Amino acid sequence: MAISANRLELLQIADATAREKSIPREVVLAAIEDSLQKAARSRYGQETEVRAEINPKTGEIRFSRLMLVVDQVENDATQITLNDAHRKNPAAQVGDWIAETLPPFDFGRIPAQSAKQVIVQKVREAERDRQFQEYKDRIGEIINAVVKRAEYGNVIVDLGKSEAIIRRDELIPREMFRPGDRVRAYVYDVRREQRGPQIFLSRTHPQFMAKLFGQEVPEIYDGIIEVKSVARDPGSRAKIAVQSRDSSIDPVGACVGMRGSRVQAVVNELQGEKIDIIPWSPDAATFIVNALQPAEVVKVVLDEDSSRIEVVVPDDQLSLAIGRRGQNVRLASQLTGWDIDILTEAEESERRQKEFTERTQTFMNALDVDEVVAQLLASEGFRSVEELTFVDIAELGSIEGFDEETATEIQNRAINYLAAIEAEFEEKRKALGVADELKDVPGLTGAMLVKLGENDVKTVEDLAGCATDDLVGWSERKDNETIKQPGYFDGIEISREDAEALIMSARVKAGWIEAPVAAEPDAEAPAEAAQG
Numbered sequence: 001m002a003i004s005a006n007r008l009e010l011l012q013i014a015d016a017t018a019r020e021k022s023i024p025r026e027v028v029l030a031a032i033e034d035s036l037q038k039a040a041r042s043r044y045g046q047e048t049e050v051r052a053e054i055n056p057k058t059g060e061i062r063f064s065r066l067m068l069v070v071d072q073v074e075n076d077a078t079q080i081t082l083n084d085a086h087r088k089n090p091a092a093q094v095g096d097w098i099a100e101t102l103p104p105f106d107f108g109r110i111p112a113q114s115a116k117q118v119i120v121q122k123v124r125e126a127e128r129d130r131q132f133q134e135y136k137d138r139i140g141e142i143i144n145a146v147v148k149r150a151e152y153g154n155v156i157v158d159l160g161k162s163e164a165i166i167r168r169d170e171l172i173p174r175e176m177f178r179p180g181d182r183v184r185a186y187v188y189d190v191r192r193e194q195r196g197p198q199i200f201l202s203r204t205h206p207q208f209m210a211k212l213f214g215q216e217v218p219e220i221y222d223g224i225i226e227v228k229s230v231a232r233d234p235g236s237r238a239k240i241a242v243q244s245r246d247s248s249i250d251p252v253g254a255c256v257g258m259r260g261s262r263v264q265a266v267v268n269e270l271q272g273e274k275i276d277i278i279p280w281s282p283d284a285a286t287f288i289v290n291a292l293q294p295a296e297v298v299k300v301v302l303d304e305d306s307s308r309i310e311v312v313v314p315d316d317q318l319s320l321a322i323g324r325r326g327q328n329v330r331l332a333s334q335l336t337g338w339d340i341d342i343l344t345e346a347e348e349s350e351r352r353q354k355e356f357t358e359r360t361q362t363f364m365n366a367l368d369v370d371e372v373v374a375q376l377l378a379s380e381g382f383r384s385v386e387e388l389t390f391v392d393i394a395e396l397g398s399i400e401g402f403d404e405e406t407a408t409e410i411q412n413r414a415i416n417y418l419a420a421i422e423a424e425f426e427e428k429r430k431a432l433g434v435a436d437e438l439k440d441v442p443g444l445t446g447a448m449l450v451k452l453g454e455n456d457v458k459t460v461e462d463l464a465g466c467a468t469d470d471l472v473g474w475s476e477r478k479d480n481e482t483i484k485q486p487g488y489f490d491g492i493e494i495s496r497e498d499a500e501a502l503i504m505s506a507r508v509k510a511g512w513i514e515a516p517v518a519a520e521p522d523a524e525a526p527a528e529a530a531q532g
Contacts, residue, residue, distance in 0.1 A: 132197035147181040164199035173235040206230035216262045228280040231334035243280040291332035295321035308339045315344045367413045388414040455488040463506040471499040
């Protein structure tokens with residue numbers, strides 16, 4: 001069977017469109033079929049179920065009308081009775097579709113224009129879907145592009161068959177691009193939007209620098225050296241923490257390269273951004289000391305509950321540790337995930353002296369002792385009156401200038417002082433209307449009961465309905481700063497684990513849950529061990 005010129009031209013158009021738009025040939029043919037169906041409905045009636053089929057080998061177009069087999073016809077255009085259907089297909093049953101071949105027809109100008117719009121729309125949708133599918137899996141990669149134009153500070157780049165955007169806030173400060181410039185950027189997001197898939201690129205993203213090191217340092221690409229974290233002040237300064245999985249390879253040296261060639265290549269790409277390469281350490285204190293380079297650190301004090309750390313530096317190193325406008329300590333905090341407080345040795349000494357004076361005064365007031373005795377207790381490391389009630393008499397009596405009788409007297413005074421404080425808390429508890437049954441929850445002190453009453457937690461059920469954050473507060477990061485939200489027990493030292501245990505005990509007491517069953521020791525284990 002010969003194929004007409006029109007049919008050959010139709011297939012050639014479909015092939016050319018598929019190649020140009022990088023979409024499957026079948027998608028283009030399906031778009032043409034949809035357009036022909038729309039044109040056929042304008043010829044035979046919009047309510048008619050018309051199907052157009054194009055033979056992918058010959059280009060032959062066939063039109064057919066689909067009729068639903070029913071018992072009683074309600075719409076002549078789309079339905080046919082069972083008797084009439086049997087004339088066309090003896091095996092037809094109610095609910096089947098009967099295809100009736102329609103004769104070819106000439107398209108008018110308006111149907112042809114409508115068909116063209118359908119083809120264009122379908123091809124555009126297929127092209128957009130291809131773009132999205134292609135780039136959604138490339139998030140996290142660096143791609144090369146050519147600058148196409150600049151709009152309101154944003155840079156539109158050409159990726160070949162797609163466009164992408166580098167927004168103004170994703171460009172390195174003072175960075176200028178002109179049409180035709182080549183640019184490297186990091187794909188950080190791909191979204192489906194009404195106008196098509198939007199590909200967002202960045203040159204300020206921390207991972208852009210990490211990926212650049214991966215391209216310049218073969219050990220990173222091979223996985224021998226791992227980039228653990230990155231912190232950037234785009235265009236100014238950055239810190240990158242690296243770790244080697246091979247003890248024979250120095251991660252910092254590998255990233256610097258011979259005479260700084262590797263790190264210099266990254267610096268040039270980032271418009272002269274200064275880069276500190278930090279050796280990563282699993283020990284938080286060591287890692288933070290490294291992150292504060294080039295400043296020297298004398299001492300660190302970690303507070304793991306609040307993710308804060310105090311760093312003591314020599315007086316002449318304070319400005320270096322903080323950096324210009326706080327840049328060095330800010331980047332170190334971002335790199336490590338810890339909030340860093342920097343003190344000089346003089347400030348730390350002054351603070352320790354202040355704490356020593358406050359503890360001395362506390363012991364003098366609570367125990368009714370003179371300043372010398374109070375200073376002895378403070379210098380021995382006792383931080384509160386409560387600690388004196390738990391310490392062994394022999395240990396207390398071993399302090400220089402103390403004997404057993406003095407130690408016993410001091411401990412008794414501490415016990416009496418705490419008893420008086422507890423009595424005050426008991427009066428406040430009753431005045432606040434806190435239920436007596438709440439006292440039976442293990443771990444709750446008089447101070448805690450008062451705090452609960454002040455926050456309208458007055459029954460076991462009220463405490464059982466609390467969350468851990470309600471009791472101890474929580475932290476949230478905003479603008480690279482950690483903001484501490486206080487809880488009911490603000491001012492009372494209690495860990496999150498202890499607060500959670502309080503709530504679980506209250507839920508058991510309220511009957512909300514059953515008490516956890518303690519694991520019984522394996523009685524057979526000792527016997528087996530004895531036999532062995």
